[in-house]
Amino acid sequence: MSKSINLKLQVWRQENEETSGDFHYYSMNEVPVDISFLEMLDILNENLTKEGVEPVSFDSDCREGICGTCGFVINGIAHGPQAKTTVCQLHMRHFNDGDTLVIEPFRATPFKIVRDLVVDRGSFDKIIQAGGYVSINTGNGPDANSILIGKDDAEEAFDSAACIGCGACVASCPNASAALFTSAKISHLLQLPQGKVEERARVKSMVDKMDEEGFGACSNHGECEAVCPKGISIKNIANMRRSLIKSIVK
Amino acid sequence: MTSFIKVSSVLKKIIIAVTGISLFLFLIVHLLGNITIFTGSPPGRDFNAYAHFLESFGILFTIAELGLLGFFGLHIITALYTNLVNFKSRKSRYAVSSFAGGKSKKTVASTSMVITGVVVMAFLIWHVLQFRLGPYYETIYSSVNNGEPVRDLYRLITEEFSSIWVVLGYTISLTLLSLHLGHGFWSSFQSLGIYGKTFTRITYSVSYLLGLIISLGFLVIPLYIFWIN
Ligand code: HEM
Ligand code: SF4
Ligand code: FES
Numbered sequence: 211m212s213k214s215i216n217l218k219l220q221v222w223r224q225e226n227e228e229t230s231g232d233f234h235y236y237s238m239n240e241v242p243v244d245i246s247f248l249e250m251l252d253i254l255n256e257n258l259t260k261e262g263v264e265p266v267s268f269d270s271d272c273r274e275g276i277c278g279t280c281g282f283v284i285n286g287i288a289h290g291p292q293a294k295t296t297v298c299q300l301h302m303r304h305f306n307d308g309d310t311l312v313i314e315p316f317r318a319t320p321f322k323i324v325r326d327l328v329v330d331r332g333s334f335d336k337i338i339q340a341g342g343y344v345s346i347n348t349g350n351g352p353d354a355n356s357i358l359i360g361k362d363d364a365e366e367a368f369d370s371a372a373c374i375g376c377g378a379c380v381a382s383c384p385n386a387s388a389a390l391f392t393s394a395k396i397s398h399l400l401q402l403p404q405g406k407v408e409e410r411a412r413v414k415s416m417v418d419k420m421d422e423e424g425f426g427a428c429s430n431h432g433e434c435e436a437v438c439p440k441g442i443s444i445k446n447i448a449n450m451r452r453s454l455i456k457s458i459v460k
Numbered sequence: 461m462t463s464f465i466k467v468s469s470v471l472k473k474i475i476i477a478v479t480g481i482s483l484f485l486f487l488i489v490h491l492l493g494n495i496t497i498f499t500g501s502p503p504g505r506d507f508n509a510y511a512h513f514l515e516s517f518g519i520l521f522t523i524a525e526l527g528l529l530g531f532f533g534l535h536i537i538t539a540l541y542t543n544l545v546n547f548k549s550r551k552s553r554y555a556v557s558s559f560a561g562g563k564s565k566k567t568v569a570s571t572s573m574v575i576t577g578v579v580v581m582a583f584l585i586w587h588v589l590q591f592r593l594g595p596y597y598e599t600i601y602s603s604v605n606n607g608e609p610v611r612d613l614y615r616l617i618t619e620e621f622s623s624i625w626v627v628l629g630y631t632i633s634l635t636l637l638s639l640h641l642g643h644g645f646w647s648s649f650q651s652l653g654i655y656g657k658t659f660t661r662i663t664y665s666v667s668y669l670l671g672l673i674i675s676l677g678f679l680v681i682p683l684y685i686f687w688i689n
Contacts, residue, residue, distance in 0.1 A: 222555075233555070286558030293562050312556045319551050382560065384571055385546035387469075417468045426549035427469035427542045429573065430647040432565035441563075448655030454470050455653060 214240040215307040222314045227322045243303040267326040275299040278374030282327040283314045288378035288437040296439040316381035320424045331377045333423040340419035341412035342395040370398035372440040379434035385426030390434040392420045393450035410457035477651035479535035491677045504614025512610040569639035576640040583633035621685035630682045634675040641671030
């Protein structure tokens with residue numbers, strides 16, 4: 211029999227964007243410490259369903275920490291207290307018996323609340339549509355390895371590409387800035403020869419889109435890097451800024 | 461005005477950083493100049509001579525002053541506008557907010573740049589009214605300005621800093637300035653896209669110390685003058 215803990219949950223509940231939400235309080239008894247946070251919420255929802263209460267809505271898909279679908283804020287920290295971990299991979303052993311957990315959705319003006327903990331991160335898609343791609347005009351994709359890329363460059367680009375688009379960076383930023391997400395996408399392509407071609411147009415239009423969607427400016431709090439489940443570095447934000455300066459100067 | 465608003469958030473931060481780091485350099489020069497308060501005899505001779513030396517540049521000095529004013533204006537307007545946008549980016553606030561720790565550089569200083577900035581702005585207006593635009597006393601030194609009268613700023617500072625309230629006001633303002641510079645120094649490099657693993661580690665780890673040193677450096681003056689009176 212594995213260890214279990216008792217918890218008090220304070221969960222944000224909101225019908226939709228138009229209505230105003232509030233906190234609901236639930237007690238969770240004998241939560242096994244080996245289950246994930248989302249599994250704990252699954253148990254809560256089963257209990258609520260039995261009581262005839264509408265279950266708490268939250269997003270998830272892979273539950274392996276790779277898709278970027280899940281995410282909410284636990285006690286003021288996006289994806290909870292464990293560094294480099296999504297809530298689906300966060301296990302209950304990181305909490306103590308008797309803890310009160312305040313669970314809130316990712317809050318940012320561009321992220322409209324769909325229901326409870328589910329938010330619409332469509333603004334990220336719009337930022338990608340504004341330039342987060344490499345144009346191929348015709349024919350098949352080029353053969354693999356037809357363009358050789360040094361190991362260091364490939365590694366750097368891959369580090370940036372690791373972003374799963376979860377939105378925790380925006381959620382944790384005091385300014386609700388999307389600088390980490392946007393810069394990860396820009397840097398990823400910037401560090402590869404295929405992406406260099408459209409660098410100037412890309413950085414300008416992605417940054418403009420980020421502003422247009424209503425995200426804040428980056429004040430270098432660096433809270434994003436600390437909560438990012440993929441440990442995306444604020445180095446990417448510096449890359450984006452240099453790239454933007456280059457696009458203006460040249 | 462619309463063209464200013466249209467400048468991207470990234471470029472606005474670049475403007476804040478360029479003006480911020482320039483103001484930072486100005487503070488260092490200002491502080492170095494102030495060392496003259498402690499030298500020369502009779503007390504204040506070197507300080508008044510230094511002030512006279514600066515003013516003797518005439519039109520060039522005025523241009524430098526206006527340039528400085530322009531940098532302050534640009535820094536303040538861009539920073540306040542940016543933070544207004546930032547504020548609107550999260551209309552519904554979190555019930556609980558926290559510090560994630562680890563690699564985060566979010567601090568009390570980084571989250572209160574607007575507050576420390578506005579207090580520093582009020583302080584600067586007061587400071588300029590007090591001294592630059594304050595009462596004009598004159599004095600004569602045989603070795604300065606060929607024995608012609610020069611402005612006696614030293615007398616003005618001894619008068620002003622004999623009040624405990626003035627000294628207290630400076631202490632509070634300069635403490636807040638140290639927080640502003642503490643986040644501001646390393647942050648301006650990051651805003652300009654100057655990042656390096658070692659470089660950023662070093663600039664970040666000296667940032668708050670630098671802010672403190674500069675503020676303490678300035679604070680020594682009112683405390684010293686108050687003390688010797
Ligand atoms: C002694 C004068 C000042 C110095 C040396 C100074 C220096 C700096 C520096 C170096 C930064 C960081 C720039 C960056 O990260 O890009 C900064 C940011 C900032 N400054 Fe100042 N500053 C001064 C006065 C003021 C004043 C009077 C205000 C008035 C409102 C102000 C408001 C701000 C704000 C709000 C930020 C943060 C901008 C952001 O959100 O990223 N500063 N300052
Ligand atoms: S940068 Fe990190 S926190 Fe932001 S969206 Fe990508 S994976 Fe999530
Ligand atoms: S559900 Fe896919 S990352 Fe959490």
